[in-house]
Amino acid sequence: MLRRLLLSIGLTAAALAGCAPEPPPSAPTPGPVFVLGFDGLAPDVLEGFENEGILPAFAKLREEGATGRVRSTIPMISPPAWATVSTGVSPVGHGIWSFWVPEGGNPRGRFVDATARLAPAIWQDLSARGRTVGVINVPITCPPDSVNGFMIAGFPYPENAPLTWPPTLEREIVAEGYERDAWLGPPAAGEELEWLHRMRAIGDARRRIGLQRLFDAKPDFSFIVFTTPDRIQHHLWKFTDPEHPYYRPDAPDELKNSVRDIYVWCDDILAEVRSKLPRDATLIVVSDHGFGPAYAGLSKATVLAGFGGAGEGDVAESRNLFGGDFWLGDVDDATRAEFRRRLADLTDPSGRSVVKEVHDTRETESAGYGLELGPDLVAEEADGYLFVPGAPSAPLVGGLAPGAFSGWHRRLGYFAAVGHPVDPGVAVRDLDLMDVPAMAMHLLGEIIPRRYTHNIPRRVFPLTYFVERPMVFDGAPDGELLRPGERPPAADNAELQEQLQSLGYLK
Numbered sequence: 308m309l310r311r312l313l314l315s316i317g318l319t320a321a322a323l324a325g326c327a328p329e330p331p332p333s334a335p336t337p338g339p340v341f342v343l344g345f346d347g348l349a350p351d352v353l354e355g356f357e358n359e360g361i362l363p364a365f366a367k368l369r370e371e372g373a374t375g376r377v378r379s380t381i382p383m384i385s386p387p388a389w390a391t392v393s394t395g396v397s398p399v400g401h402g403i404w405s406f407w408v409p410e411g412g413n414p415r416g417r418f419v420d421a422t423a424r425l426a427p428a429i430w431q432d433l434s435a436r437g438r439t440v441g442v443i444n445v446p447i448t449c450p451p452d453s454v455n456g457f458m459i460a461g462f463p464y465p466e467n468a469p470l471t472w473p474p475t476l477e478r479e480i481v482a483e484g485y486e487r488d489a490w491l492g493p494p495a496a497g498e499e500l501e502w503l504h505r506m507r508a509i510g511d512a513r514r515r516i517g518l519q520r521l522f523d524a525k526p527d528f529s530f531i532v533f534t535t536p537d538r539i540q541h542h543l544w545k546f547t548d549p550e551h552p553y554y555r556p557d558a559p560d561e562l563k564n565s566v567r568d569i570y571v572w573c574d575d576i577l578a579e580v581r582s583k584l585p586r587d588a589t590l591i592v593v594s595d596h597g598f599g600p601a602y603a604g605l606s607k608a609t610v611l612a613g614f615g616g617a618g619e620g621d622v623a624e625s626r627n628l629f630g631g632d633f634w635l636g637d638v639d640d641a642t643r644a645e646f647r648r649r650l651a652d653l654t655d656p657s658g659r660s661v662v663k664e665v666h667d668t669r670e671t672e673s674a675g676y677g678l679e680l681g682p683d684l685v686a687e688e689a690d691g692y693l694f695v696p697g698a699p700s701a702p703l704v705g706g707l708a709p710g711a712f713s714g715w716h717r718r719l720g721y722f723a724a725v726g727h728p729v730d731p732g733v734a735v736r737d738l739d740l741m742d743v744p745a746m747a748m749h750l751l752g753e754i755i756p757r758r759y760t761h762n763i764p765r766r767v768f769p770l771t772y773f774v775e776r777p778m779v780f781d782g783a784p785d786g787e788l789l790r791p792g793e794r795p796p797a798a799d800n801a802e803l804q805e806q807l808q809s810l811g812y813l814k
Contacts, residue, residue, distance in 0.1 A: 409680055629693055728769060
């Protein structure tokens with residue numbers, strides 16, 4: 308009798324259990340994280356090529372991962388953008404706003420390098436916790452940090468600074484054909500094909516040698532950046548766009564297809580990385596900003612002259628050659644506000660606005676001590692325009708010099724994530740570059756330093772993910788952030804100036 312009763316109870320319990328909802332799957336054990344960076348990869352350009360069917364790896368990524376756009380920094384140029392992806396803080400926290408760093412009352416100061424950074428990088432945080440890292444060609448990382456793993460520094464390169472950590476690695480990779488990030492300068496007229504072939508060869512060597520190092524080492528955290536898309540779009544966009552003033556109908560097809568071909572090259576890299584990553588890895592793909600055509604220039608000197616000469620003085624010598632960053636100096640709040648209003652009201656001769664938005668850097672919500680190092684205002688150009696030094700007597704809107712950039716940055720870059728535990732087919736919105744390191748830390752199962760920005764879109768992951776694995780933070784919001792006077796000293800040098808001039812950012 309007792310046996311029958313127990314059997315009946317057991318069958319009833321089993322039936323009830325069968326009617327109960329399935330418990331949520333437990334969060335997978337954290338695997339490695341691989342960050343694949345493409346400098347200047349534009350989401351709208353990519354989507355156009357993807358719709359043509361020539362980017363199968365990106366199309367597959369859209370189906371199997373979370374993809375979308377990511378907001379770049381202000382200013383939207385490589386030094387602050389990649390420093391933000393590296394540190395998880397805004398330029399207010401890491402202190403890198405441009406290719407220059409003010410020092411000792413000198414607005415021109417010194418050229419930027421890794422010693423200018425006021426915040427630790429994610430690979431330093433991970434190394435301190437015993438995790439292994441491999442970092443390759445991330446801009447503004449020379450001299451390289453001593454890490455638990457290896458590091459190959461990205462541009463610019465101070466004189467006599469080592470390229471790698473450990474230092475012995477440099478000899479090995481150079482023997483294999485690795486070259487420092489290219490500073491070939493804008494191509495001379497008639498030499499564009501030779502320039503393109505050289506740029507592609509350097510990128511191919513970085514792909515072959517850099518990726519193989521990461522695949523062989525299998526670190527917990529990998530981070531590699533390919534800068535070739537940025538270089539090609541800056542200098543060769545005019546050959547791909549029939550509406551550009553410097554478009555040449557008789558140009559070789561290889562130049563006309565140069566932007567398309569470099570996106571196909573990025574697609575090949577994506578496919579290679581995905582095919583070789585372990586099954587438990589999460590891949591993050593990110594670009595520092597987008598791209599588009601630059602059809603006409605906006606004279607910064609004319610803007611300043613129209614405001615009574617306040618600000619930079621010799622614009623060409625004081626800061627970046629291109630871009631809408633304005634350093635006003637010692638002006639009161641009313642003057643600052645009036646200058647911002649006038650920037651926002653700038654129009655071309657047809658009455659079309661030439662400025663999309665004016666950003667006041669004081670409005671950045673971020674901990675840190677680097678605000679004083681940055682511009683006062685940043686004018687984000689309307690599509691098709693590019694701020695250039697100009698001259699006080701020049702018209703506001705003018706043609707670009709033949710050797711100037713024919714393509715320029717856009718605020719929105721590309722972002723994607725794929726692998727456990729990312730939900731497939733999700734459209735990513737409301738993401739900043741600052742959020743990437745916190746996401747990587749969390750995916751690795753690590754406690755996130757509280758100084759990191761952490762606005763991670765929850766819809767990227769399953770509904771139960773953050774219940775199973777909540778984000779955990781530690782430390783103070785300004786923990787380990789340096790003040791400008793606490794940085795290690797670094798001497799300016801002619802080699803850095805030559806590199807930045809050749810890239811087109813300085814005269």
